Amino acid sequence: MPIYEYHCQACDKDQSLLFLSQRQAAARPRCKYCGARRLTRLLSRFAYHQTEAARLSDFDTGATRDDSFYRDSRNVGLWAKKRAKEMGVDLGSQFEETVEQARSGKIPDDL
Numbered sequence: 001m002p003i004y005e006y007h008c009q010a011c012d013k014d015q016s017l018l019f020l021s022q023r024q025a026a027a028r029p030r031c032k033y034c035g036a037r038r039l040t041r042l043l044s045r046f047a048y049h050q051t052e053a054a055r056l057s058d059f060d061t062g063a064t065r066d067d068s069f070y071r072d073s074r075n076v077g078l079w080a081k082k083r084a085k086e087m088g089v090d091l092g093s094q095f096e097e098t099v100e101q102a103r104s105g106k107i108p109d110d111l
């Protein structure tokens, strides 16, 4: 049974919701606090760190040979934002913060 984290746009609360099936999770869930159907799906912290680790790993291995994309550190943010968008995730300010960290020191400097 999947458990997803949501942020309610109406009452501004984060919550974890348990679903009986993937199908149920795909339907628009209601906020358990206010009942609004204005929930934005979040990545769990665990999954988020995995994503970040995978991202840094990619930079580590790929940047040495093909640096046309990574030459401009601003692309770090673009890549991450595009990725989050593809996954239908709104990571908010915490996400922006991590992008900043990635830009300013977490990415190995291969040049």
Ligand SMILES: [Zn+2]
Pocket (backbone or CB within 6 Å): 008, 009, 010, 011, 012, 013, 031, 032, 033, 034, 035, 036
């Ligand atoms: Zn709510």
